[in-house]
Amino acid sequence: MSLTPEEVEILEGKQGEVLGKVMKTIVMYGDTFGASKLVPVTSNYGHLVTSFGLSMMKPVYELMDELIEANVVSKQNFTVDPRPLDFDNVPSNILQKTLFKIMYSKQKDYETQLEKMGLLSKDGFTCTCYMDEVGNIPKKGDVLSWAESSAVVYANSVLGARSNRNSGIIEMFGSILGKVPYFGLLTDEGRKADWIIDIQTDNLPEAQILGSAIGMKVMEDVPYIKNLSRHFDDELNESAKDYLKDMGAATASNGAVGLFHVENLTPEAKEFGDRLIGQNPKTYIVNDNELDRIKENYPIMWKDKDAKPKVCFIGCPHLSLDQLMRWTKDIEDELIKQRRKKVTVPTVLTSSPKVLEEFYKLPESKILNNIGVRTSYICPLMYMNNPLCGKMPVITNSNKLRTYTTSRYYTDGEIIEAITKEVF
Numbered sequence: 001m002s003l004t005p006e007e008v009e010i011l012e013g014k015q016g017e018v019l020g021k022v023m024k025t026i027v028m029y030g031d032t033f034g035a036s037k038l039v040p041v042t043s044n045y046g047h048l049v050t051s052f053g054l055s056m057m058k059p060v061y062e063l064m065d066e067l068i069e070a071n072v073v074s075k076q077n078f079t080v081d082p083r084p085l086d087f088d089n090v091p092s093n094i095l096q097k098t099l100f101k102i103m104y105s106k107q108k109d110y111e112t113q114l115e116k117m118g119l120l121s122k123d124g125f126t127c128t129c130y131m132d133e134v135g136n137i138p139k140k141g142d143v144l145s146w147a148e149s150s151a152v153v154y155a156n157s158v159l160g161a162r163s164n165r166n167s168g169i170i171e172m173f174g175s176i177l178g179k180v181p182y183f184g185l186l187t188d189e190g191r192k193a194d195w196i197i198d199i200q201t202d203n204l205p206e207a208q209i210l211g212s213a214i215g216m217k218v219m220e221d222v223p224y225i226k227n228l229s230r231h232f233d234d235e236l237n238e239s240a241k242d243y244l245k246d247m248g249a250a251t252a253s254n255g256a257v258g259l260f261h262v263e264n265l266t267p268e269a270k271e272f273g274d275r276l277i278g279q280n281p282k283t284y285i286v287n288d289n290e291l292d293r294i295k296e297n298y299p300i301m302w303k304d305k306d307a308k309p310k311v312c313f314i315g316c317p318h319l320s321l322d323q324l325m326r327w328t329k330d331i332e333d334e335l336i337k338q339r340r341k342k343v344t345v346p347t348v349l350t351s352s353p354k355v356l357e358e359f360y361k362l363p364e365s366k367i368l369n370n371i372g373v374r375t376s377y378i379c380p381l382m383y384m385n386n387p388l389c390g391k392m393p394v395i396t397n398s399n400k401l402r403t404y405t406t407s408r409y410y411t412d413g414e415i416i417e418a419i420t421k422e423v424f
Contacts, residue, residue, distance in 0.1 A: 001030050001181070002037045010177075018070035022173045029170055030181025038179040039186065042143045043161065045120060045136040046078035046175035047129050049147040050168040052382055053084075053107030060169070061106060064113040067176070074118035074175040079129035079136045081148055082318065082350070083107070084382030089374040091311055091346045096388045103386060117172070125377065126352030127151060128245065128318040130159065133354040140267050143186060145174025149258075150249035150317045150400065156259040158236070158244050160267035162186045165258040185258050191268065192278035193224035193261055200287040204231040206411050207243045208399040210286065211250025213294045217284045220256040224277050229265035236265055238322050249317045250399035301406035307393040308345075312419050313380040313407065315350035316398035321358055324351055324375070328364040330412075334420040335371055342372035343419040345395070353377045381405060 003011065011027060013020030030038065050060065067073065084104050087097060111119075120136070127148055129136035138144055140160035146152050147166040155161040164184045166174065174180040184190045195218045199205065205228075214223050232240040244262070251257035261269040261276050268276060314327060327349055335341065349368070351359070356375055359365050368375065380398070384390050384405035394407040395418060402409040410418060 001027055001035055003027070004038075007038060007179070016070060016072065018066060018072045019176075022067075022072065022176055025170070026173050026177060026179070026181065030183065033164075033181065033183045035181030035183040037182050038177075039143055039182045041076065041145050041174055041178050041180055042141075043138045044076070045129075046074055046076040046118075046144075046171065047136060047146045047148060047151055048078055048080045048114070048168070048172060051081035051083060051125055051379070053104050053110035055103065055105045057106070057110075061110060061113065063169070064110075064117065068113065068116045072176055073116065074172065075178040076175045077118050077120040078175060079120050079124040079126065079134060080114060081125065081127050082352075082377060082379035082382070083125045084379055084385075086376045086378045089376040090348055090378055090383060092389070096386055099386055099388055104382075118175075123353035123357075126318050126354070127316075127379065128154075128320070128352055128355075130154060131318075131320060131352060131355055133321065133358055134352055135354075143180065145171050145180045147171040149252035149256075150245070152258050153248040153252045153260065154245055156185055156191075157248055157261065157266050158241055162191075163258075165252075165256065191259060191276070192222065193276055194218065194221035194278055194281055195223040196277065196281050196283045197223045197225040198283060198285045199225065199227040200285055201291065202288060204243075205286070205291055207247040208250050208397060208409070209291050209295050209411070211247035212254040212399045213286055213291060214247075214260070214284070215251035215253065215255025215257050216294070218251075218255060218257060220258070223251075223257065223260045223284075224269070224274075224281070225260060225262045228262055232265065234264045236267075238320070240265060242320050242323055245317060245320070246398075253400040253403045295409075295411075298402065298409055300408055302393045302408060303391070304393070309395045309408075309418065310346065310392040311394045312345045312347040312415065313350065313383075313394065313396045313398065313401060314347065314415065316380045316396065316401040318355070319349060319351040321351075321355050324349060324355070324359050324368075325362070325364050328368045328373075330416055331373060331420065332367055332371055334416050338420050340420060341370075344422055345419040347373045347419050348380075349373060349375050350378060350380055351375065380407075
């Protein structure tokens with residue numbers, strides 16, 4: 001890797017031993033992936049994936065103490081992935097709460113460390129930091145040092161920013177240096193599509209299943225998606241952004257996609273069109289039968305496959321304000337049809353603290369509360385990591401949560417039916 005004289009000086013420890021270690025780590029990381037140089041991080045804010053104070057993460061806390069003591073902190077303020085705990089709004093029994101407290105015993109101490117490192121705000125915990133209410137919205141062309149898979153794929157694809165799928169801590173080191181290795185999705189060549197995804201469905205596909213299908217087919221490659229934008233009149237409106245947020249999270253978790261292009265919709269696809277497609281691309285045709293095949297092959301991890309769900313999670317990644325309002329209306333409308341006053345399964349809608357703050361100002365929040373649905377800022381995945389919670393029959397509309405936990409995937413329509421009727 002070619003380094004500037006200043007970068008060499010940092011690497012040699014002339015600006016401090018700790019900063020030198022950070023630079024050495026970043027250089028080794030870049031060399032591993034064939035990076036040619038380091039480039040400046042240009043976004044206003046960073047984002048960290050490591051938000052949880054697991055007791056077993058002692059090396060992370062020791063590293064943070066070393067960085068703080070040497071005053072080697074982030075050049076950017078940053079947001080962080082969601083907190084793991086919310087006993088007030090998320091169902092848990094005494095044994096589950098006890099284990100949660102043991103698992104995340106370092107949460108308070110770790111958040112103190114994050115504040116010293118450059119945490120944007122005490123409410124800056126969300127996987128959807130790019131929401132307007134949160135304010136960590138990279139501009140097209142911005143170079144980022146991020147790791148959260150669903151945020152990386154959204155920033156690259158929907159916003160046109162540039163970030164590799166970095167690992168936890170490496171993302172922090174990039175923000176500390178203000179520089180990241182130049183390779184992969186930071187380069188023009190690395191952003192060209194290896195696959196053409198031809199959508200041949202009768203209607204708009206379920207975002208989570210389409211993302212799952214694409215992710216499992218292309219893995220870490222870049223797909224160029226055709227015949228999808230017509231469902232949004234070729235306009236990247238709020239509905240389209242919410243759809244691509246959920247679809248992208250599924251591509252990133254069911255595969256390892258860090259960037260997708262949607263013909264006539266996403267920024268680079270609108271600017272460059274088919275010029276984004278690389279040489280000799282592969283083609284994947286997605287029709288209704290293919291999506292049915294994908295869904296039918298999801299494994300059911302419950303011990304009793306006919307069990308009644310104990311909890312329903314909606315919002316992984318975190319919901320937008322529009323999604324919170326839509327889910328409220330859809331659940332309420334179905335309950336009215338069923339002549340019921342409350343949901344039949346304990347249901348939690350998750351969103352960022354800042355989005356929830358705005359939602360609580362709206363009449364929909366009272367409606368949601370009255371029909372028995374709770375809201376929370378947690379990461380459902382962190383909840384399910386509790387072995388006692390993982391044993392429970394939990395349903396979700398999130399393919400990411402399904403992939404990483406024992407929860408069972410239902411489409412949006414199936415979720416509505418499951419939580420408003422006695423179908424089990």
